[in-house]
Amino acid sequence: MEGASADEVVAMHARAADAAAFSLAEASEDQLSAALAAMADRLDDARVELADANAADLAAAKDAGMSPALLDRLQLDAPRIQALGDNLRLLADTEPLPRETPVRELPGGLLLIERRRPVGVIGVNYEARPNVTIDVASQLVKSRNAGVLRTGSAAIGSAGALHRLVIEPALRSAGLDPAALQLIGRPGREYAGALVRQPELIRLVILRGSGETTAALGAEAARHGVRVLAHAEGGGVLYVDAAADEATARRLVREGTDRLGVCNRVNLVLVAEPIADLLEPVLRAELAAAGIAVSAPPLAHPIGHEWALDDGNEATVTMLRVPDALAAAQLANTETSGLAATVVTEDAGTARQFLDRYRGTGAFWNATTRLLDGHKLLAVPETGINVDHMPGPRGPVTYADLHLRQYLVQPVAPPDRR
Template sequence: MTEPAQQGTESPEYAAVREAAQRARAAAPAVRAAGDGAIDDALRAAAARIRNGAHELLDANAADVAAAEAAGMAPGLLDRLRITEERLADIASQLEVLAATPEPATEWPVRTLETGERVFERRVPVGVIGAVFEARPNVTVDVASQVLKARSAAVLRTGSAALGSATALVELVLRPALIEAGLPAEAVQLVPLPGHDGAEALVGMPDLVPLVVVRGSGEVTRRLSVLGATAGTRVLAHADGGGVLYLDSSADPAEVTRLVSDSTDRLGVCNRLNLLLVDRPAYDRLLPIARAALDERGITLSEPPHAHPLGHEWALDSGAEAHVTVTAVDGPLDAADTATRETSGLAATICAADGDAADAFIDRYTGTGVFWNATSRLLDGYKLLGLPETGINVDHTPGPRGPVTYRDLGLRQFVVLPPA
């Protein structure tokens, strides 16, 4: 998208996002200066509103799901879109856990200079944080709550299929909860427009929204990252996913069955089993065990020779989500190298009884999470850290990596004071 200043006119999409960003910026100082406990009070109030207003939220989501089904949305994407009573209860519980989590220190001493000045490091809010995410309603609350806990205001843009659900969560839950806690409702903004133009606009206004969290398919996040970099916006991308499971020759058959089953309980999520690696000497022995577990889930193995990359992410392949790729490897080092080379580096598991094999795999793999006899589905902010997340970052550069929470959404500032 070309910026309006270059065109001489402003598109309706850009204008709508800019207005939302301006409202968020106006609310940001109040969020930063909120008294002790005010943010947590808002989160608790939001949890209560979810519990008490579940029927309205479920009705809004049912309308989104019905429209998506009529449009032919694939089952895996429908699973992400759908809200159930159980999922609403989980969202409320996570808000309560977040509210009970103490805020990190805002300032701490670093050193005293030879000339006597005292150096402190301080954590300060970003101000306004944007987020672009897939048609997954729970992410509306996950991201907004993390941004608020980081004492910033939020501008959210969701996939068009979830716009009705997201609107209900913002208007019926988040904004009233903010008001109840004495905070401005404008601290959470939702871009009200479907389509990609709103996302492109959000990453294109660094003066208003300096940081944007981007989730979704690799293609979309990479395109938005390029647009953001061109505009001068810091984009924190949560892109490609796909969990890896390596079955070592020492693997216990019962553990193989458990891990394959546990790793495929949901097919539309990024940390599900996507690539199955089997130690070559045990291929004919272990693969039938894994296949039986996948058959129980209604999942088809994509076996060699492959017409697609090994790391092809089935969760994003509409209509073909119920697949897992399998290939043979030569021991734990080759397995770790294959997982690192062929996938995004989200998470990988080794199923093994041999501790030396497990250590070799763990030391070699460079992704964001590595597991021994535990499912890659555990690579999740709430499961690992006890906190909701904005997403999972797989960058191979310094900065927030793995599940990103409010603790990662602050700025570093140095303060130098005179000698004591």
Template sequence: MDVVAKAVEECARAAKRAAPSLATASEQAIDAALGAMAERLVSQREVVLEANRADVAKAREEGMSAGLLDRLTITEERLAGMAEQLRILAGAPHQERSLDVSTLDGGLKLVERRRPVGVIGANYEARPNVTVDIASQLVKSRNGGVLRTGSAALGSAQRLLEAVVSPALTEAGIDADVIQLVPRVEREAAAALVSLPDLVPLVILRGSGDSTRALAREAALHGVGTLAHADGGGVLYVDAGANAEKVRTLVSDSLDRLGVCNRLNLLLIHADVHDAVWPLVTSALDERGVKPSLAPHDHAIGYEWALDSDREATVTVAKVENLAEAVAIANDQTSGLAAGIATEDASAAEAFFDGYTGTGVFWNAPTRLLDGFKLLAVPETGINLDRTPGPRGPVTYTDLYLRQYAVLPA
């Protein structure tokens, strides 16, 4: 075994050894740990921010794009937001660990028990806040974790683990080894993480495009399950019944950050109203410093601009003849993350909702709302786009369990 794979396996074994400490912890201890993480984020903020400044400076010297630098950066405001999310998670209700389902013949009853997975892996890139997001979700769901991030964010992630997560777990009487951070920057570490089904049977994959899809395929070869978030890009369809001022607001609100998956990526405008709304659309784009990519396009219509460091300040714009064409494009030529309709026609909105098969669908609302905290008031581990039964959309602590059926005397 090479040194990188060995390091990942050692982390996995340490988390598995410590997992029972979390699985058997009281709800009060778990919430105390989360609350302590929030307090330590504040009390140790300068330590965290110093490590993050070093990561950002190095990344800037190496030519990282503005969008990726934005993801990498922890500001005072963002750190305060992270702490507030932890406090809210600490106060969120725990999942019922046992639910009565039905009575059976012979004086028996059926109960559904919810059990932790055990140890869950997570691979993510230059987003240090995800370290806290995922660690906290795993703790709340009683799962151990093995986290792996790229070289750009590793310094920040290590400081978050050492100064915030681990001490908070220890203070609450939980074995701090239950959350591990892989100390290697090599890409091979990600492949190693998805190849340990007996230790880490489920891995959360958050990343960009091809690399994340490749990891999901590698995981499948080893019998490791994944919750993958490889692609994004929000769609907005401007219907013939749209209010032009609302369209302007939706376009602007959907582009407040360009390096995120749920931003406006593709704008489809009904031909009948194109000329009427276009001046307001261009005004909103200009306000955000975003350029339209107009027909004829030299790229796939669903191309995700957030992943393009040279052209991320771009939105694809296309005319469509009707709602059915817009739905077909959103379903067949985009990632299926999220799509919205701008219209005052309720029947059109209903038809759009019925036709679109993606993860999130919106009526006169921005796709930026497809986010665990904005929708569900708790942080997310990622957004799962699977087209199969299971957790879909923002995945939170409420999804990270195994179902077990138990039959016992009534």
């Protein structure tokens, strides 16, 4: 479609996915499992080609001055390919959810059944992380949904190789229509905007990423009547209580900052006033040993500033003192995204105070916020993490969330048509 607008290009992909959607909707469970297992096998078979495509993306990104944290997101190395394959095999073996569940009998000899139906075509916009291409594709296959995928320009080469060498042939080998999963292979943010302007073709868009861009896409989707599952902001909170074990606090600081370009890393460290003079220097030393700077009062930025998105300053955390657990939870509620928070304490009563007051998506006691991840928590890949304050999918969104509920009423004993 030479000369076509972004909206026209996205609409073309959406129509192609829609035309092939029945292939997934009507597939047997064995076919879906076979497709996922074949993706895992083809990841192994295509390691050399995938490495070449990713190396080209990385070289171009370095030349363009991409920060180390973002380069880390872009990398598709052997361990990450291995992890993708392991996740695919795990998902292939995951017991399918029931497509129909009897609810109750109604008067007049009728039976109410709740059915799980595919959404149809789901749009997905995600940052320059090649591995997300496979994560998302696998979730769509498992949930029987077609999809239109769009990634950041820096990862187009890697994503294209994954789509061409892994996803398409795997679907074909399982007897499924490879057109059900489309990838927009053109660079440009205009395609992200077009993805949320197709209400007749794409009624749900998963926005995986963080920051102002995702928030703007969510607003654009609302103007066009397109529903989104958005991950607009991230950043984990670590509250170190007066009854904290020092070794545990030090460990959780290390675990929470092992990767700096991810949403569930420790972003804000809160220390209880009674132990601040003693423990702050210990935590600062732990961070300094990892090459991480501390931003402390007076702050020149909002308390919940997300360092993972601060190009060049990703290796930073904010550190503040708070009176107690209730104050820490309240600050986490009002000043951060509400993604995740950890309380570090040996006092069960204090832990319960914090956990009951905190309203965020993931709440942890003596455990790292890095666990807020579909695979780590639920043993299946995720399409993203939703932090909405409303009923529906919240936290890691997996294939189990990507369906429509339909109520079927039929006779308790359907007539025999023979």
